[in-house]
Amino acid sequence: MIEPLIRIEGLYKVFGVAPKKAMSMVKDGVPKDDILAQTGHTVGLKDINLDIQKGQIYVIMGLSGSGKSTLIRHLNRLIDPTEGKIIVDGEDVMKLGQKDLEQFRRHRMSMVFQRFGLMPHRTVIENVAYGLTVQGMNKKDRLAKAGEWIETVGLRGYENQYPSQLSGGQQQRVGLARALCTDADILLMDEAFSALDPLIRSEMQDQLIELQEKLHKTIVFITHDLDEALRLGDRIAILKDGELVQEGAPADILLHPATDYVEAFVKDVNRARALTVETVMKPPAHRITKGTIAEALQQMKTFSSDYGYYCTDEGYQGFLLQSTLEEAVKLDGSKAIQDDLFEDLPPISPDTVLEEIIPDSMGANYPLPVVDKEGDLQGNLPRSSLAEVLSN
Amino acid sequence: MSKGNWLTEFPQMDRSDLLVIRKGLDGAYKEFSRSYGEIIENLFEPLLRFLVWFEKLLVNSPWWLIIAVICSIVYSATRSVKLTVGVLIAFFLIGYFGMWENTMRTLSIIFVCTMISIAMGIPIGIMMSRSNRMQSIITPMLDIMQTMPAFVYLIPVVMLLGIGKVPGVIAVVIYAIPPVIRLTNLGIRLVDKEVLEAATAYGANSTQRLFGVQLPLALPTIMAGINQTIMMALAMVVIASMIGVKGLGQPVLKSITNQYFTLGLFNGLAIVALAIVFDRVSQAYGKRTQKHMERAQ
Ligand SMILES: Nc1ncnc2c1ncn2[C@@H]1O[C@H](COP(=O)(O)OP(=O)(O)OP(=O)(O)O)[C@@H](O)[C@H]1O
Numbered sequence: 047m048i049e050p051l052i053r054i055e056g057l058y059k060v061f062g063v064a065p066k067k068a069m070s071m072v073k074d075g076v077p078k079d080d081i082l083a084q085t086g087h088t089v090g091l092k093d094i095n096l097d098i099q100k101g102q103i104y105v106i107m108g109l110s111g112s113g114k115s116t117l118i119r120h121l122n123r124l125i126d127p128t129e130g131k132i133i134v135d136g137e138d139v140m141k142l143g144q145k146d147l148e149q150f151r152r153h154r155m156s157m158v159f160q161r162f163g164l165m166p167h168r169t170v171i172e173n174v175a176y177g178l179t180v181q182g183m184n185k186k187d188r189l190a191k192a193g194e195w196i197e198t199v200g201l202r203g204y205e206n207q208y209p210s211q212l213s214g215g216q217q218q219r220v221g222l223a224r225a226l227c228t229d230a231d232i233l234l235m236d237e238a239f240s241a242l243d244p245l246i247r248s249e250m251q252d253q254l255i256e257l258q259e260k261l262h263k264t265i266v267f268i269t270h271d272l273d274e275a276l277r278l279g280d281r282i283a284i285l286k287d288g289e290l291v292q293e294g295a296p297a298d299i300l301l302h303p304a305t306d307y308v309e310a311f312v313k314d315v316n317r318a319r320a321l322t323v324e325t326v327m328k329p330p331a332h333r334i335t336k337g338t339i340a341e342a343l344q345q346m347k348t349f350s351s352d353y354g355y356y357c358t359d360e361g362y363q364g365f366l367l368q369s370t371l372e373e374a375v376k377l378d379g380s381k382a383i384q385d386d387l388f389e390d391l392p393p394i395s396p397d398t399v400l401e402e403i404i405p406d407s408m409g410a411n412y413p414l415p416v417v418d419k420e421g422d423l424q425g426n427l428p429r430s431s432l433a434e435v436l437s438n
Numbered sequence: 439m440s441k442g443n444w445l446t447e448f449p450q451m452d453r454s455d456l457l458v459i460r461k462g463l464d465g466a467y468k469e470f471s472r473s474y475g476e477i478i479e480n481l482f483e484p485l486l487r488f489l490v491w492f493e494k495l496l497v498n499s500p501w502w503l504i505i506a507v508i509c510s511i512v513y514s515a516t517r518s519v520k521l522t523v524g525v526l527i528a529f530f531l532i533g534y535f536g537m538w539e540n541t542m543r544t545l546s547i548i549f550v551c552t553m554i555s556i557a558m559g560i561p562i563g564i565m566m567s568r569s570n571r572m573q574s575i576i577t578p579m580l581d582i583m584q585t586m587p588a589f590v591y592l593i594p595v596v597m598l599l600g601i602g603k604v605p606g607v608i609a610v611v612i613y614a615i616p617p618v619i620r621l622t623n624l625g626i627r628l629v630d631k632e633v634l635e636a637a638t639a640y641g642a643n644s645t646q647r648l649f650g651v652q653l654p655l656a657l658p659t660i661m662a663g664i665n666q667t668i669m670m671a672l673a674m675v676v677i678a679s680m681i682g683v684k685g686l687g688q689p690v691l692k693s694i695t696n697q698y699f700t701l702g703l704f705n706g707l708a709i710v711a712l713a714i715v716f717d718r719v720s721q722a723y724g725k726r727t728q729k730h731m732e733r734a735q
């Protein structure tokens with residue numbers, strides 16, 4: 047497996063006056079509440095281990111107080127751990143001295159905040175250029191660069207406004223532009239969209255996805271909203287009371303919740319909107335590969351069913367019924383399979399969300415063929431598996 | 439020690455013991471001021487020279503020039519015609535009622551005291567905001583400075599430096615400096631945590647955080663502190679005149695001892711006028727620097 051860009055190993059954080067003393071209790075598995083009652087120390091994080099690959103959007107989820115902010119702040123060491131390692135690109139962040147840490151923050155990571163964290167006394171363009179100001183770049187260059195990012199996030203014309211003159215959504219765009227302006231390859235986003243109303247929020251999500259397609263940053267995204275997590279995340283980690291309870295691909299978490307806590311989390315999700323065809327389809331079967339009608343019929347008879355998906359070197363061609371073939375073979379079994387033999391069954395793409403294919407699937411009597419962009423058959427989606435996934 | 443019943447009478451220290459303590463402390467301090475007074479006085483020599491020079495400058499310049507300068511400062515700080523005209527009228531009346539020279543003296547000493555208070559108070563306030571320990575040490579000292587009657591700390595200052603301008607300035611600064619310190623500390627502590635965190639996250643070092651974020655955002659609070667400091671310095675004018683600081687305070691003092699009501703009233707009013715001018719101008723200036731915060735509403 048490839049080296050992860052960010053690796054967290056055995057991370058513990060205890061808040062309080064003498065955190066080391068409470069550590070033994072934490073390690074003995076004493077519950078968070080008991081530790082607080084007995085020692086006055088709050089367990090922020092407990093034995094977190096995770097790997098974040100380059101180019102991923104890695105979502106960290108959990109209810110309020112579960113330690114999400116605490117975790118993300120360890121990555122750029124706004125918070126120092128009580129114990130554990132944080133390794134970024136092979137380098138132990140814990141070993142950095144003050145000067146190196148500042149350089150690391152300037153060039154490797156940037157951050158977007160829940161309440162935006164903009165400087166009220168600086169204009170939009172100065173805010174966006176802040177990271178560069180700190181780096182010591184000269185004014186002309188940094189304003190030029192900031193101007194470009196302002197344009198990218200769609201705020202052209204607002205350069206000389208103050209943050210208080212903008213709406214929440216616009217302010218967060220400034221926050222995003224500021225984060226992108228330093229060219230850091232890791233983006234930390236702590237509930238970046240939580241303070242925005244739903245419409246603006248999904249707009250911002252779209253924008254983030256769009257930018258990510260171009261920029262390929264590594265994004266650590268915190269949210270308490272599962273829909274957002276499913277929409278953005280390549281991987282999702284779920285925290286509860288400072289512990290990592292499950293980590294995996296979004297569909298994994300939806301379909302196989304590890305604990306009751308996760309299950310409660312995923313229960314109310316609109317699965318039809320969250321899952322793609324790929325996650326519920328069956329592996330390809332009933333593949334007809336022979337060229338003539340007679341041979342195809344022969345091949346179909348080896349299946350347990352009365353239909354098949356006709357594929358050639360060029361990929362998926364069409365859907366065949368046994369009855370059609372039997373009719374055709376009576377005329378001329380040696381003829382090649384022609385388009386006019388195919389049934390009308392719409393192929394679907396593996397990355398479509400289920401919601402969109404429900405009408406097609408319900409209208410069809412046979413499993414829909416799943417065909418990828420290259421035209422190859424990836425699998426099929428029976429109505430029954432769709433119903434099963436959506437019903438529980 | 440005490441002969442009476444300690445239940446009915448407070449178990450008091452022996453009078454002679456108390457006398458020993460008093461004599462001892464007084465003696466020690468007198469000794470100290472005798473041997474170091476001159477060195478300390480020399481230390482303050484540049485300050486004294488500046489005070490004298492500045493007072494002469496204000497007193498000897500033609501009145502219309504002073505008014506012109508003051509009005510242009512007021513206008514450039516506040517951009518308010520109304521305020522500028524008000525200041526013009528106030529100074530004109532002061533001059534007309536024969537208090538010009540004393541007003542200039544007071545103005546000069548207030549100006550110097552304010553500058554000293556700011557120059558010392560802001561750094562102390564910054565230090566205080568950076569550590570809770572510092573805060574817990576300095577806060578009680580400020581409490582003492584503000585509640586101790588001014589006359590009490592005038593005594594050692596006068597013992598050490600005699601009467602004159604420098605002890606006057608020291609007394610005024612001791613009395614007037616606490617608000618700048620307190621409000622600088624408070625202002626910095628109240629800076630939005632997330633904004634400061636953002637600065638840190640982008641790799642700002644502590645100097646960049648201080649000058650780029652903390653001080654600018656604390657500025658309205660610091661300005662309020664400076665305003666308070668000026669007001670308190672003005673309030674000290676009369677007391678400072680008791681130790682030889684010339685200015686509007688002296689006629690007031692004279693009118694108390696001689697029961698000249700009108701003289702006292704006029705000079706008192708001149709002090710009030712100065713206070714109002716300082717207050718309005720510094721507030722309007724503070725507001726103007728914070729314009730970007732308000733336009734939103
Ligand atoms: N500076 C601190 N001192 C003491 N306890 C803290 C501190 N910061 C966080 N905690 C505690 O650590 C736990 C996790 O807090 P954290 O802010 O990481 O939660 P969160 O998951 O980000 O919640 P939210 O969704 O509300 O932002 C909480 O119990 C909190 O009380």
Ligand SMILES: [Mg+2]
Pocket residue numbers: 114115116237
């Ligand atoms: Mg949080």
